[in-house]
Amino acid sequence: MNFEEKIKELEKKIEHLETQVSRLTISKLPNPQYPYYEWLVSMDIPDGKREMMEHALVILSRRLEKQPIYNSYKSKLPGISSELLYTSTIPNFEDVQIILSSILGLNNRKHVIDLLQAMYNQDKFSKLCRYLLDNVDKA
Numbered sequence: 001m002n003f004e005e006k007i008k009e010l011e012k013k014i015e016h017l018e019t020q021v022s023r024l025t026i027s028k029l030p031n032p033q034y035p036y037y038e039w040l041v042s043m044d045i046p047d048g049k050r051e052m053m054e055h056a057l058v059i060l061s062r063r064l065e066k067q068p069i070y071n072s073y074k075s076k077l078p079g080i081s082s083e084l085l086y087t088s089t090i091p092n093f094e095d096v097q098i099i100l101s102s103i104l105g106l107n108n109r110k111h112v113i114d115l116l117q118a119m120y121n122q123d124k125f126s127k128l129c130r131y132l133l134d135n136v137d138k139a
Contacts, residue, residue, distance in 0.1 A: 035118035061128045
């Protein structure tokens, strides 16, 4: 088998795996212990975007708790205004919605609310999520 044939075979296997994972995702019952992971899978969020989002959430959590954000942790996130992300004020829902929507490519407020609820239920960034969910209607 030559190199091109091997590549074609691998491409077919990858396509088959993608199809199988998609079918599995659709056909399985949600696991209530992992709503955040379920949300990531259902919204087809790649790891790179998840990592950027979680980096932003660490910063937002530190802002909520009025903790310093060290220069070593400050980095430019593509599409996010540094002024919006690194301001010293307590984050509000609207700002967080802009940040998360920009990172994840979401254009629906409900998706952001569902994400925050899923993270809270899985005990991820729970203090920040609870604060934001309690203040959604005030935004």
